[in-house]
Amino acid sequence: MIALLILFGIISSSIGYPSVDKADPSTNDVTTYDFRYVTRAEWQAKTPVQTTPLKTPVPYVVIHHTYIPGACHTREQCSSAMRGMQNYNMIDNNWWDIGYNFAVGGDGAVYEGRGWTDRGAHSLHFNNISIGISFIGDYRFTVPSVEQIAAAKSLIATGVELGFVKPAHKIIGHRQVRRTACPGDALYELIKTWDKYSPFPGSIDDLDNVEELKKY
């Protein structure tokens, strides 16, 4: 019994579920907030050079794909992908940290990037008013797994529950605020079907008309 308790302790501390109450299924299409969560310490992130606070709750969630690295399927692979992206962003881009607020792996786990309270570096001009979530992989031709998508949706619902994302938030693809193919055609077509998807802004040409940006 003691051995089992110790084992359970090891497993639960290494998985690191966020302590969030379950959603009421009658009022929310997300039926559970229990997704696996991998903290920075767990994927062995470097300490950021500097951080800037993000004003929350944010009105937007921007969806990305990493393109490179490609899809990962185990915690080890996804942690390695996170370290690779952080190295690239800090060394090659000379940024303070990995750019995304969160990434979602093909293993169905959410990987902590800059988190809910530090401003990201994922969508130029839009970082002040959004959380950037990236699907690890190349989603030009195929969509992420059902489990990966469910984890991302649960993450967003958790952000609303915790007060970091506005309940009336808008979900957009990176290409709507920047000249980029991100998050890939296949994934972009998918997010267009999500309840909170917003067709506005339609492109970088609309940025002058984004009300939330005028406050910054």
Ligand SMILES: [Zn+2]
């Ligand atoms: Zn992107």
